[in-house]
Amino acid sequence: MRECKRILCPLDFSDAxxxxxxxxxxxxxxxxxRITALHVYSPALAPAFLQLPDGVGADDDxxxxxxxxxxxxxxxxxxxxGVDVVIDVGPPAGCILDRAAALSADLIVMGTHxxxxxxxxxxxxxxxxxxxKARCAVLTVPPKARATSTLPFTQLLCPVDFSDAxLAALExxxxxxxxxxxxxxxxxxxxxxxxxxxxxxxxxxPPAQAAALADGKAPRGVLHENPAGD
Numbered sequence: 001m002r003e004c005k006r007i008l009c010p011l012d013f014s015d016a017x018x019x020x021x022x023x024x025x026x027x028x029x030x031x032x033x034r035i036t037a038l039h040v041y042s043p044a045l046a047p048a049f050l051q052l053p054d055g056v057g058a059d060d061d062x063x064x065x066x067x068x069x070x071x072x073x074x075x076x077x078x079x080x081x082g083v084d085v086v087i088d089v090g091p092p093a094g095c096i097l098d099r100a101a102a103l104s105a106d107l108i109v110m111g112t113h114x115x116x117x118x119x120x121x122x123x124x125x126x127x128x129x130x131x132x133k134a135r136c137a138v139l140t141v142p143p144k145a146r147a148t149s150t151l152p153f154t155q156l157l158c159p160v161d162f163s164d165a166x167l168a169a170l171e172x173x174x175x176x177x178x179x180x181x182x183x184x185x186x187x188x189x190x191x192x193x194x195x196x197x198x199x200x201x202x203x204x205x206p207p208a209q210a211a212a213l214a215d216g217k218a219p220r221g222v223l224h225e226n227p228a229g230d
Contacts, residue, residue, distance in 0.1 A: 008105040016111030020141040024109040034082040093129035152180025
């Protein structure tokens with residue numbers, strides 16, 4: 001992570017993106033990285049009353065968005081962190097991915113709104129699309145994330161499923177843990193086959209298996225009857 005030199009931070013002026021900005025600033029300060037703050041203007045997704053007629057006030061609108069985006073990163077500039085402000089127009093996920101590729105970004109830091117149910121089905125999730133297609137690391141920040149102003153991290157959790165992507169994540173987690181002297185927990189989850197029949201009781205086993213069970217040599221997955229009848 002110390003080699004991280006360019007952080008892309010997409011923002012939409014929501015509380016979720018505010019949390020992402022805090023994390024991006026903290027990481028940039030630790031890594032001595034530069035932040036590119038990106039706001040994607042998508043007229044097709046804006047409410048009808050906010051859309052402007054073609055050619056009428058469009059430049060003024062983009063300048064306003066530029067100024068508002070820069071204001072969101074004021075804490076970074078005051079801390080001496082380099083900040084670039086970019087306004088793109090188009091589909092949010094596509095613009096974020098294209099901008100990350102053009103910048104050769106080392107890390108994308110973005111908030112997630114936690115959309116679910118019908119809202120997620122209709123609107124989709126920009127964060128999810130970026131996660132699936134980004135060629136660099138992506139840090140997602142949930143709405144209720146605890147704000148942090150200091151690094152390094154102290155506790156890291158890295159779930160793995162032995163895929164190439166999860167092993168790459170593990171290498172990054174190990175690097176972070178080494179550089180920050182953090183505790184790293186590596187987690188693999190085994191999904192239980194719930195549709196399998198229940199395990200037999202010891203009394204239902206053949207005598208040889210029951211004897212092995214009594215000696216503590218039998219495999220797990222055998223139920224023991226409670227002598228007390230509870």
